[in-house]
Amino acid sequence: MRAKNVIKDILGLFFELISISIYSAFLFLITWLLMR
Amino acid sequence: MNNSRIKFLNCKIIFYYTGWVIIGIALLMFIPLLTSLVFREWNPVFDFLISIAITTILGFLLILLGGITRDNKSHVQWKHGFIIAALSWMLLTALSAIPYLLSRNTNSILDACFDVMSGFTTTGLVLTQDLDHISLGLNMWRHVLTFVGGQGMVVLALSFLVKETSGAYKIYVGEAKDIGLVPNVKGTARIIWKISMVYLLVGTLALWIDGILIGLKPVSAFFHGLFMFASSWSTGGFAPNSQNIMYYHSFSFEVITIIFFILGSLNFGLHYAIWQGKRKEIAKNIETQSFFITATVASTFAVIALSKIYPNSITVFRRVIYNVLSAHTTTGFSNVYARQFALEWGDFGILIMVIVMLIGGSACSTAGGFKGLRVGVIFKSIVSDVRKLLSSERNVKVYKYHHIKDYVLEDGVVRSSALIIVCYMLTFAIGTAIGTYYGYPMADSAFEAASVTGNVGLSIGITAKAMPAMMKVYYIIAMYLGRLEFLSVFALIGYFIGGVKKLCTKIQK
Helix, strand or coil: CHHHHHHHHHHHHHHHHHHHHHHHHHHHHHHHHHHC | CCHHHHHHHHHHHHHHHHHHHHHHHHHHCHHHHHHHHHCCCHHHHHHHHHHHHHHHHHHHHHHHHHCCCHHHHCCCCHHHHHHHHHHHHHHHHHHHCHHHHHHCCCCCHHHHHHHHHHHHCCCCCCCCCCHHHCCHHHHHHHHHHHHHHHHCHHHHHHHHHCCCCCCHHHHHHHCCCCCCCCCCHHHHHHHHHHHHHHHHHHHHHHHHHHHHHCCCCHHHHHHHHHHHHHHHHCCCCCCCCCCHHHHHCCHHHHHHHHHHHHHHCCCHHHHHHHHCCCCCHHHHCHHHHHHHHHHHHHHHHHHHHHCCCCCCHHHHHHHHHHHHHHHHCCCCCCCCCHHHHHHHHHHHHHHHHHHHHHHCCCCCCCCCCCCHHHHHHHHHHHHHHHHHHHCCCCCCCCCEEEECEEEECCHHHHHHHHHHHHHHHHHHHHHHHHHHHCCCCHHHHHHHHHHHHCCCCCCCCCCCCCCCHHHHHHHHHHHHHHHHCCHHHHHHHHHHHHHHHHHHHHHHC
16 A cells, blocks of 8 residues: 555656646747747 | 633733744754754854754743643634744744854845745845855755745644644644645645655755766755755745856756746645646646646747847747746746846836736745736636626526636635735835835836745845845835735734734723
């Protein structure tokens, strides 16, 4: 149960990190498109 | 219970809990003390020992004066919660300023209190002198303040130091963190700290490795990583050097901090929901929707307006998007010089920054501003009012918004959101007026006022040791009001005015 919770937490952490990284990349894409 | 006994009990409850919060800050002072001991900084060691002694004595004195019994603990009312939160913040500011004063890195008590309030409220404006040469211990203290301030000092102290927390939820709300992740406050505080500590490990590691890769020595890179993470996550904006994030000249360092300050500006309830497996919450939540829309729109307009002054997309991303996101999340890291906002960005650029600084991040996060949740609620209420106007009178529809779970859009929620926004706008307007009164340009005054009201920390060049003392005092008040979201401070003022009135009536009789 404890191990399951730890895995759940790690997956949540990575999900958040990846989501915000994708959003940052999206903002960079907008910048690149507007600067073309 | 007669009147005088109730008053006596009120004071006892307030003293007792405030005393424990002060003991909490005394314990935290051991972190910079140990840092100074390890690095053999003997003067800061004595500074912190003196500060710990004063703080501990005052804390225990208040606890003894309170001397609360088990029966009294159940008497904690909403007013006590709000007053304890507001009073604790004032006392903690004064006590936490002692190491600054003893280090002689600040010019006056006012400057020391300004820096402490800036740290506690996760604002990030600095009046400390010679930042590049201050001791590691004092630097640690600055970042401990900003990290702990972001999560909630009162919550931390009471959750871990006081066994009986039956009234703690009221104090917790008083500190503008009205979220219940689990039914008890202790559990909620522990979850908040678990999330923060996990991110502290991951974030410090990422910035430490990146620091070594960009040429810092391993030990130095560790402390830079730790300090910059603490500031990013708590949306604080402090940095261990005077040039802030510009010191590193690194795109990778900036990208890592972007990720952590955006994460820091999200609601702890949202982090918890995602960690519990509710992944869709990030797209469904009214706060994240509000943040992603306003941040994207503001960034797009800023890029369009400022594309002529920067040569390529990477520079625009680093100079424009970075600063807009730093302002929106109320972090305050800046990789342009303060005067560049005024001299290069122009009025439109400043206007965008002022708007995003005032909106800020999410409720129950480390961020400031009037929060995306309130923007979302007001926007939804406007839409629902227009729909009601256009639909048939017989058609009764209930409007909802999603914030971790579904809530009915009630008039009370809309009213309280609007009230807080009005309070923020008033504080911002008074700050702007004071700036213009002292001869600063309108745009500059508005920028700095938005920065202090929203607990951001970006400066356009007004905040300096030479600025008028009156402005320093107002900025301290604005940071304090903005962080506690007004109600606690109003309760404290009301309590004192009520006490003075009663005293005057007694004297007259």
